[in-house]
Amino acid sequence: MFFEAQSDLWSPDNPDGYIALAVAENRLTTELVQQGLQAHGGFPAAMLYYQDMRGIPELRQAIAGMLQDSFMQGISELRQAIAGMLQDSFMQGVQIDPQHLSVLAGVGAVLDLLFQCIAEPGDGVLIPAPYYPAFDNDLRVRNQVTTLPVHLDSQQQDFAAALDAAAEAAAAAGHPVSALMFTHPSNPQGTLFSRQQLASMMQWCLRRKVHCISDEVYANSVFDESQQFVSAAHLLQQEVRSMEGSQHAGELVHIVFGFSKDFCASGLRVGCLLTKNTGLNKALDNISYFNSTPCPLQWSLSQLLSDKQWLQHYLQENRRRLREAYASVTSGLDAAGIPYTAAPAGMFLWVDLRAAFGGQPGSWEDEAALWRCMAQQHRVVLTPGAACHAAEPGWFRVCYAWTSPGSLPAAVSRIAAAVKQMQGSAS
Template identity: 35%
Template sequence: MEQAGESLLSKIARGDGHGENSPYFEGWKAYEHDPFHPVKNPNGVIQMGLAENQLSCDLVQQWITSNPEASICTAEGVHEFKDIANFQDYHGLPLFRQGVAKLMGRTRGNRVRFDPDRIVMSGGATGAHEVTAFCLADPGEAFLVPTPYYPGFDRDLRWRTGVQLLPVICESTNNFKLTKKALESALEKAKQDNITVKGLLITNPSNPLGTIMDRETLKMVVKFINHHHIHLVSDEIYAATVFTHPGFTSIAEIIEEEDTKMECDRNLIHIVYSLSKDMGFPGFRVGIIYSYNDNVVNCARKMSSFGLVSTQTQHLIAAMLSDDEFVEHFLAESARRLAKRYGIFCRGLAKVGIKCLQSNAGLFLWMDLRPLLKKQTFEEEMALWRVIIHKVKINVSPGSSFHCCEPGWFRNKDVAVASKKPCSPRNLMLSFSSMRIDDFLMSPHSPIPQSPLVKATT
């Protein structure tokens, strides 16, 4: 009966293109089925795999309390209810687009300006990436993506579009820095496999690495895509999470510099942005496509009808982003708190012998657990991950789910989940830090999660 029902569905509905069979999503499910709670379920799974920035929620809450007129659902703002609730223009509220454009410039040190008329809304960065893929490539065509990369890209760009993602192999020997040699090698392999490459997708700052691309690398990338006449999509959703030097450099700045201006075809440059990470608004589903290509802007705006940001959300955010004093304070304080948390986690991990890739942005640590592997294989990596998720009860994500070419790397969230009660035990230490898997499984203490990963508080 079930099979007969499935036969009535589309190929996409029947397939597994969403990627839920990845350990990245399996970790989420383990948490959902057995979530940690300090009182109700102290032995549950602690969520360290979700990219939520909750460190500065209190600042936003304070602003909303002080500015009740910004919401149409308050006595102070309800007089605008009719106009805002009825507004359906998929261009978006002008003040909203102006506010986002201003924020994008501010998070880039005001070294570059963004045109509000090029701001296209989408339902989060997920929707923005899918719309961009629809605009730039046909089914079967491909984007190059440096590894390790965010597992959700396999869903966001591929699932419904039919677009392929081809890994550009980056290695730990140079801290996973993208090189021209790696790009050329990936492009050549695509040609040998008779795959048409339509673009390159980069994430800057990187998820999962927490690193930023320097100017020379970005210039190399622009020259590469211009030479081969392929698109460049720059995912910059972590732009304002840079918490120490060197600062963030946007691809928008690079194409303004004199030595790249003449050789840059701006029609090939597209930026994906969001307020989910920088402002901590993932539930608001505010995704942005900013393209220098007029045709892409026009097409993406039409397609945005399938994933608009609600006008109520636009109205509230427009008011918030127009408050220059608040935005300046928020960005500075958020960076300070991120830096503090990063230091606490790194020091805690170092005490139990775990090293991390040096980084200065994002919400994660890229942990090197290779010394814990009995053999340097992905099978051993998965065995270690099962110990961590099922025994230690912490959801961290194995590097293989990020298409990392080297086993033993794990992504761990360095921003603990906030709640009214502390949701992470203070006395935890990683009891298997100096053991191999077999030793850990034999240890009478192995089921007890004791980890500095969840020790820090704001």
């Protein structure tokens, strides 16, 4: 349905076109990234030759700096740039060694190679649900690991009991758990784990000696200024010292991020892994050859990320535009009386459309019928909760940064109309 919708999208000149709200992609600040890359488009002739397959030094250093100034393997220039970017953004206060960074052809490639190294076919991977629908394919298609949704109570600060129960059930089913992977901020909910919740998950992994993977691909998209993002890297620098099994943290904790979401650049295919695991990094020195990012692109990105003035302007402007789009869609939902989970980050909302079931609990078949009603009759395409392993039917993911901001009021009106239509059918 999404590809059908792409051929007839909403625009001011086509107000009856489809409104696609099913792609977790940010197009709000595309022109800033395009202009920045064009300004740094030249590259040395050496970039046409073989370089470090885990990332050029310049890029890794730039990324480390970016992370340290905000929230937190390719050619060495790129790894240096990435290290700088991390230190300048969502990993502020964290010291990052570019040698611990790998730059590959997208986060999907990062996860593919990571699980090739840390898991065996049939192993279980616990993932707090609801979660990004493509994880099932990304982890299973080549490495044949089993994704295991686990529903955690967001009101709890300690998840150990729930994770223990999930791991025991997985083992009984023949899927010994080798990793816990969580997305922070969450996709599809746009919510953040608290520092205590992150610590409880990391402690659980260290105690059980299973891998802890923090997917921080949306970490530079926290637009609510009252909320503070805490990276797993911060815990590695502080709380982990007092944790049971802390001596294993370097080999078990891995952080994944990239440029598809925060930098409106899904087509560039640049994903990163930050890990202190020496054996894993040595393995990536070899197998990253099959998933490396082109060196000229790495060079251009390293120069862009090293431009501190551009980086800070971009991050601030991107958050501002996300905040405006979020306000636009939530004001419409509020006016329509449609509940949702408040989201301080990301580019999506977790919307409660259970009212369409006419006061009844509803089934997954009912949810599918509502999705068809919205997509086929009202021409608005959302992601159904079933695809995200939701705990119950009736929840949908709304991605509000892919479509034109001008389409959002119409999108909410169409959603509300579909809910009302289904209510009439259910009564």
